[in-house]
Amino acid sequence: MNLAELEKRIARMEDIEAIKQLKARYCEIxxxxxxxxxxxxxxxxxxxxxxxxxxxxxxxxxxxxLFRGFQKLxxxxxxxxxxxxxxxxEDRATGVWYFLGPFTFHKDNADKWLALRYDDDYVKxxxxxxxxxxxxxxxxxxxx
Numbered sequence: 059m060n061l062a063e064l065e066k067r068i069a070r071m072e073d074i075e076a077i078k079q080l081k082a083r084y085c086e087i088x089x090x091x092x093x094x095x096x097x098x099x100x101x102x103x104x105x106x107x108x109x110x111x112x113x114x115x116x117x118x119x120x121x122x123x124l125f126r127g128f129q130k131l132x133x134x135x136x137x138x139x140x141x142x143x144x145x146x147x148e149d150r151a152t153g154v155w156y157f158l159g160p161f162t163f164h165k166d167n168a169d170k171w172l173a174l175r176y177d178d179d180y181v182k183x184x185x186x187x188x189x190x191x192x193x194x195x196x197x198x199x200x201x202x
Contacts, residue, residue, distance in 0.1 A: 073146045076187045077153060077180055084189070085137035092128035092135070097121055102181050102188040109174075109194035134162035139176070149182040150190075157194075173198035 059067075080100060087096045098118035101107070107121050108114040115124035136159045143154040157174040179191040 070146050073151065073182075073187070074144050077144050077151060078142060080180070080187050080189070081139055081142070081153070081155060081176075081178075084192075085139060088128075088137045089135055092125045092132060094122040094125040094129065097125045100189055101192075102183060102190050105189045106191040107189075108192065109196075111196060112194065131163060131165075132161055133164050133167075134160070136160050151180040151182075151187070153178040153180065168201065171198065171200045172196065 084100050087093050087100065090096065098121060101118065101121055104117055105121065106114065106116045107124060113124050113127070115121045137157060138159045139155045139157050141154075141156045145152045153176070155176040155178070157172070157176060159172060161170050161172055162168070163170065173196070175195045175197055177193040177195070178189060180187050181190040182188075
């Protein structure tokens with residue numbers, strides 16, 4: 059293996075790790091009361107958050123507004139993501155993740171477990187990975 063090949067492999071590993079950190083930050087923001095003031099930091103300016111049954115928003119202000127709605131709906135969440143499949147293509151990437159976590163909703167103090175699949179598109183902007191399009195698909199919506 060020559061130096062150029064090694065540099066390319068290291069860059070790919072660093073990109074994958076940066077995307078994992080991006081997802082971890084996203085989860086932490088969600089579990090911080092779906093913090094609308096912080097959520098834009100992980101999205102591209104024209105980024106999209108889309109979730110069947112939850113809504114769709116584009117752009118920083120649209121996503122902030124969506125998360126303000128989540129604050130009114132959800133009193134507790136614990137985002138646990140696993141099994142990432144991340145593909146890098148220069149300054150673009152895709153990721154598939156699985157999610158399992160408990161939620162408590164303000165209405166009736168109802169507890170639910172949700173299982174989701176995330177299908178993400180990422181873009182590197184000024185050296186930092188951001189969400190271009192996050193899609194959340196519900197796989198299980200179960201009451202406790």
